[in-house]
Amino acid sequence: MSDTPPILELRQITKRFGGLTALEDVNFDLHVGETHALVGENGAGKSTLMRILSGVYNEYDGDYILDGQHIRLASPRDALSRGIGMIHQELNVMPELSVAENIFLGRQPLTAMGSVDWRTMNRVAEEELRKLGFNINVRLPLEQYPLGIQQVTEVLRVILSGARILIMDEPTSALSPAEVERLIQLVNDLRSRHKRSIIYISHFLDEVMRVADRVTVLRDGRNVATVNATETSKTQLISLILGREMDAVLPSASESTAKRTLLSIKDLSGGAFENVNLDLDAGEIVGLYGLFGAGHFDLARALFGMFRFDSGTITIDGYSFPTNFTARDAIKKGLAYVSESRRKSLFMDEANYRNITLPHLGHIGGFWPSYAKEVAAARPVMEMVNVQPCKPDNPVGTLSGGNQQKVAIARWITYPPKVFVVSEPTRGMDVGAKNEVLSILVNFRNQGYGVLVVSSEPETVLAVSDRIVVMSRGKIVSELANTGDLQKEALMRLI
Amino acid sequence: MTQTDAVTSHLHEEKRSTVLKRSLRTLAPLWTLLALMLFFSLASESFLRPINLNNILVQISTLAILGAGMTFVLLTGQIDLSIASMVTLVGIINAHMFVNMGIPEPWPSLAAVGVATLLGLLSGLATTRFRIPSFMSTLAMSLIASGLATWISQGRTFFKISEVAAFLGSGRIGGPDGLRVLTVVAALCLLVSFLVLRYTRFGRYIYMTGANPSGARLAGVNTNLIFTAALAISGFCGGLAGLVNMGRLGSAQPQVIDSFMIDTIGAVVLGGTSLNGGRGGIIQTVIGLLIYGTLRNGLDNIQQLDPFMKEFITGVVLMGALIINLLFSGRSVRDRT
Ligand SMILES: Nc1ncnc2c1ncn2[C@@H]1O[C@H](COP(=O)(O)OP(=O)(O)OP(=O)(O)O)[C@@H](O)[C@H]1O
Ligand SMILES: [Mg+2]
Numbered sequence: 123m124s125d126t127p128p129i130l131e132l133r134q135i136t137k138r139f140g141g142l143t144a145l146e147d148v149n150f151d152l153h154v155g156e157t158h159a160l161v162g163e164n165g166a167g168k169s170t171l172m173r174i175l176s177g178v179y180n181e182y183d184g185d186y187i188l189d190g191q192h193i194r195l196a197s198p199r200d201a202l203s204r205g206i207g208m209i210h211q212e213l214n215v216m217p218e219l220s221v222a223e224n225i226f227l228g229r230q231p232l233t234a235m236g237s238v239d240w241r242t243m244n245r246v247a248e249e250e251l252r253k254l255g256f257n258i259n260v261r262l263p264l265e266q267y268p269l270g271i272q273q274v275t276e277v278l279r280v281i282l283s284g285a286r287i288l289i290m291d292e293p294t295s296a297l298s299p300a301e302v303e304r305l306i307q308l309v310n311d312l313r314s315r316h317k318r319s320i321i322y323i324s325h326f327l328d329e330v331m332r333v334a335d336r337v338t339v340l341r342d343g344r345n346v347a348t349v350n351a352t353e354t355s356k357t358q359l360i361s362l363i364l365g366r367e368m369d370a371v372l373p374s375a376s377e378s379t380a381k382r383t384l385l386s387i388k389d390l391s392g393g394a395f396e397n398v399n400l401d402l403d404a405g406e407i408v409g410l411y412g413l414f415g416a417g418h419f420d421l422a423r424a425l426f427g428m429f430r431f432d433s434g435t436i437t438i439d440g441y442s443f444p445t446n447f448t449a450r451d452a453i454k455k456g457l458a459y460v461s462e463s464r465r466k467s468l469f470m471d472e473a474n475y476r477n478i479t480l481p482h483l484g485h486i487g488g489f490w491p492s493y494a495k496e497v498a499a500a501r502p503v504m505e506m507v508n509v510q511p512c513k514p515d516n517p518v519g520t521l522s523g524g525n526q527q528k529v530a531i532a533r534w535i536t537y538p539p540k541v542f543v544v545s546e547p548t549r550g551m552d553v554g555a556k557n558e559v560l561s562i563l564v565n566f567r568n569q570g571y572g573v574l575v576v577s578s579e580p581e582t583v584l585a586v587s588d589r590i591v592v593m594s595r596g597k598i599v600s601e602l603a604n605t606g607d608l609q610k611e612a613l614m615r616l617i
Numbered sequence: 618m619t620q621t622d623a624v625t626s627h628l629h630e631e632k633r634s635t636v637l638k639r640s641l642r643t644l645a646p647l648w649t650l651l652a653l654m655l656f657f658s659l660a661s662e663s664f665l666r667p668i669n670l671n672n673i674l675v676q677i678s679t680l681a682i683l684g685a686g687m688t689f690v691l692l693t694g695q696i697d698l699s700i701a702s703m704v705t706l707v708g709i710i711n712a713h714m715f716v717n718m719g720i721p722e723p724w725p726s727l728a729a730v731g732v733a734t735l736l737g738l739l740s741g742l743a744t745t746r747f748r749i750p751s752f753m754s755t756l757a758m759s760l761i762a763s764g765l766a767t768w769i770s771q772g773r774t775f776f777k778i779s780e781v782a783a784f785l786g787s788g789r790i791g792g793p794d795g796l797r798v799l800t801v802v803a804a805l806c807l808l809v810s811f812l813v814l815r816y817t818r819f820g821r822y823i824y825m826t827g828a829n830p831s832g833a834r835l836a837g838v839n840t841n842l843i844f845t846a847a848l849a850i851s852g853f854c855g856g857l858a859g860l861v862n863m864g865r866l867g868s869a870q871p872q873v874i875d876s877f878m879i880d881t882i883g884a885v886v887l888g889g890t891s892l893n894g895g896r897g898g899i900i901q902t903v904i905g906l907l908i909y910g911t912l913r914n915g916l917d918n919i920q921q922l923d924p925f926m927k928e929f930i931t932g933v934v935l936m937g938a939l940i941i942n943l944l945f946s947g948r949s950v951r952d953r954t
Contacts, residue, residue: 198677426835428835430835430844430909433749448834448836448839449834449835449837450837452837453837454837459835461835466829466831466832466835467826467831467832467835468829468832469828469829469832469837469895470829471828471895471896472824472825472828476825478831479837480821480836480838481837483818483821483822486819488818489817489818490816490817490818491816491818492819522918529683533836
């Protein structure tokens with residue numbers, strides 16, 4: 123492979139945001155028909171490098187060589203016209219358009235008459251999705267579907283656009299294992315059969331080992347190493363990423379003494395779930411695990427008054443909610459909820475401190491919130507979860523994905539709730555940050571709060587839960603204690 | 618507020634050139650205003666005279682009261698198309714109670730402003746309870762209000778107005794050369810709105826709800842209340858503007874002056890408040906009002922200009938501002954991966 127010149131090469135790339143150096147002298151290349159993975163901690167500069175590659179940023183130092191020629195892209199459109207397509211994690215979907223329209227955005231097939239060929243469009247979209255295991259109605263607006271579908275839609279759009287260089291920035295962060303499996307097959311297929319060149323960013327190293335020919339590790343905006351996938355191991359990658367061995371020990375769980383039920387769900391039925399019964403004790407972490415369409419994310423929303431339920435009761439520490447309660451009521455009664463979509467819950471253009479204080483603005487500032495008080499409340503929690511860079515004034519949108527997630531969780535720490543409902547708490551986080559976030563949850567548990575971790579990632583659920591509840595097609599199908607010898611495969615088989 | 622704040626907090630984070638670009642866009646309305654003033658002061662001798670400048674203030678006072686309310690509404694990402702009808706209805710209610718029913722002030726004025734606030738509240742409820750987009754609910758409300766005005770007045774104009782309205786609309790503080798009351802009322806409206814939006818918790822909720830409604834809801838903000846409150850505030854401002862306007866004209870007419878709505882939205886947007894919600898504020902609105910006032914008045918002061926071209930030119934400027942507004946609203950920091 124290395125005897126042919128690379129199709130694409132970046133040399134000595136340096137990118138600064140004011141005083142912050144996001145990338146320094148980074149080199150990167152890509153050969154035809156190769157999958158080159160890019161890994162690194164949150165904030166290492168992966169997305170920034172890819173934004174340069176796909177024309178989003180055009181102010182940087184260094185050389186960009188495509189097909190042996192020095193170029194400077196003008197825009198993402200320019201990149202696309204040269205065959206470079208990028209899958210941004212949640213960026214480019216149009217929620218109001220149908221799934222099929224999203225997949226064919228900007229290049230709908232036409233009939234002989236020159237009108238949009240809806241039939242072909244819907245058929246192809248349906249087929250492609252089915253190949254990946256999604257049997258869904260592609261005529262419905264995309265916003266009606268969970269994040270996983272939106273992600274797949276984005277992936278399909280870029281793949282079908284015919285780009286010869288595909289950049290995938292964390293394409294699987296909202297998918298569950300079976301779908302990841304099919305996506306990996308698709309990626310491998312694109313590479314070997316269609317000779318596409320792929321850049322693959324992920325925090326899931328197992329995944330990386332399976333798709334990549336080569337792996338480049340970035341740390342603090344610098345090249346650390348580029349290794350052949352066959353000659354490396356997951357452990358080696360982890361130490362390259364972190365620059366040290368991982369200390370993957372979560373704080374030990376302290377035994378809770380008196381049992382007190384904090385959250386009790388009785389016979390809850392709604393659009394996406396049926397007859398759900400679930401108890402959560404003080405000082406307990408329950409993992410709610412399920413795949414796409416299991417209804418577990420909607421159940422979490424229902425607990426927070428954001429998803430309608432038709433019958434059944436939700437009780438928090440002895441108080442039963444009426445059927446029509448709002449998020450506000452839920453917060454007042456001691457519930458906190460972190461959505462799986464950062465985009466829905468965070469205010470990207472607003473300063474970190476404003477994102478953090480919003481749920482508790484009344485407590486912090488009373489009628490007149492003051493800047494000083496708000497920052498004084500926000501800074502300690504940002505430090506506690508280690509948001510990097512820890513600048514309360516910066517808009518949350520300038521943080522890397524993983525750090526945004528920390529902010530989304532951190533905002534509840536100022537006034538800790540009784541019951542914490544967290545959907546996909548570690549989505550898009552690197553190995554180290556994952557640990558930090560999970561530690562936060564374990565600490566909550568040790569302080570006597572109840573934590574419900576809602577996730578489609580078996581690793582996350584297995585890492586922290588005392589008890590695991592498995593949902594499938596809106597129903598609870600099994601419930602088991604997490605004694606430590608439970609394996610990922612065993613859990614996945616339960617569905 | 619958020620725009621300028623965001624800019625300052627970005628200062629050390631972004632390249633100098635980007636900072637320049639950013640401040641260029643936030644300051645664009647200010648440059649526009651200065652350029653217009655320069656242009657008109659060169660093109661017409663009368664423009665810079667104190668009398669004329671005072672004229673501009675008087676001309677934009679009614680708009681300013683309406684604009685204060687509209688700023689609340691636009692910041693939440695909604696729109697209020699009923700304000701022109703509110704202005705008319707308030708005049709008619711006040712005059713009808715005062716003249717036909719013989720009820721002494723302050724009741725007619727209080728009732729009239731109360732009705733306007735209530736109708737704004739109802740638009741808000743229709744929008745939040747029944748999920749009717751605000752441009753539809755307020756459009757319907759505008760018909761309701763103007764319909765009520767026609768019905769109550771039976772199509773007749775009132776030429777007698779109450780002393781309260783006369784004081785608000787044409788009174789002066791401190792002798793015949795003193796400050797116009799309506800300018801003071803407008804300034805107070807803007808000042809109070811400014812303080813509320815910038816310094817109170819409610820103000821923060823307005824911004825956050827406009828920037829990301831689902832995010833606000835997830836953080837426990839009662840967004841329905843915020844939307845409704847914004848429309849009610851706009852209704853209240855419509856009411857106040859109605860009293861002022863009838864005092865200024867010395868009569869209450871049942872015909873709706875449509876330009877109030879277009880001018881208000883135009884001025885607020887010209888200042889740089891986003892139609893998508895979450896960005897902008899009273900400072901922007903003040904600049905927008907001054908631009909609007911300068912443009913209108915300046916065109917009047919140029920003798921050579923075909924008077925029939927004025928509206929055309931104002932429209933073109935408004936269109937330009939809208940394009941800039943929409944162009945930049947997509948250029949924000951987005952979710953990163
Ligand atoms: N527009 C911006 N303004 C200021 N700083 C930025 C901007 N974009 C990125 N950064 C900073 O540059 C660094 C690299 O960010 P980047 O998004 O590339 O990280 P990443 O490797 O993709 O992380 P993650 O795994 O969390 O997605 C971070 O410290 C981030 O805060
Ligand atoms: Mg990233």
